[in-house]
Amino acid sequence: MPAHLLVAALALSTAAKPAPAAALPDGWETYTNVRYGFAICYPANLLGAQGEADNGDGQIFKAGDGAELRAFGTNNILNRSLAAEAVQQVRSHIGRYGKITYRISRPGWTVVSGTDGESQLFYAKTFAREGQFITFKLTYPKTAAQRYRSVVERLSRCFRLTEGRP
Template sequence: MRRFLALFLLLLPAAAVAEGWEPYANARFGFAAEIPPGFALAREAGNGDGATFANGAATLAVWAHVLAAGDFEDEVAARRATYRQEGWDLAYDRQTAGWASLSGTRGDRIVYHRIVALCADAVASFVLEYPEAMKAEVSPVVGRLAKSLRPAEGCADAQGAAPAAR
């Protein structure tokens, strides 16, 4: 019984951290994500392509769009170039055929951008931007947030991008 109680007490903080995540689903583009605890809806896009959430000085924008020109690789290259033109120092840059993650700093700000391929030549993204002073609070949620951005179930041509939403 003591071992069970000790194990329970060790696991309790992890379970408490997992609580509070809110599902976000976008019907227009067929993608889903989980919104971390502490982030509240700041505004929804009028055209139904996404929403912005805030937690103090941290912002989380989640949206999708149809690729107007080029393919997924071109989209990621354009985002990368834009960040560099805006003065971001990209320290993390990883890309596969179906998803990409870009992260860097500019002054005292940190940005993390995740992009995943969707069906019908569309992509979904989230951009998490926050001050370095919030790094200890915000950084631990990035991994789960990145894994949560995924196409909706039934999106067969994007299944390699990320696990389908259930």
């Protein structure tokens, strides 16, 4: 096989694979999503990575106390506004009796948080970029709100768009 074809084949075979988690010195790791071009840090000692989805759109992280972090990208095929998309995404979490308790939007991103009306709190941050939404959602028990307060703050700060999307 000619060298240039071998290089191209190797590049294509590795382009869609998830990047390995990068360890940080304090027990946090960074998940990088190649397909949608984003990265998020997470407390690996609290939230265990479940493996990237087969289609490469994101990953779920689970804790023993029932908390769950979802980090993913979606295509904006319905041409929704960023604010409408964020509300639509969290509606599935608020249930019949839940409510949104905090909302902020800025150009290119939005945050929504609240309660499911029963036992769970949620926090979701969404970026809009080039016909896509990139989101992380953390749901956690109300009884663990104190523990997750600092986790939410750090997740929100470290969640970012990356360069080099395919």
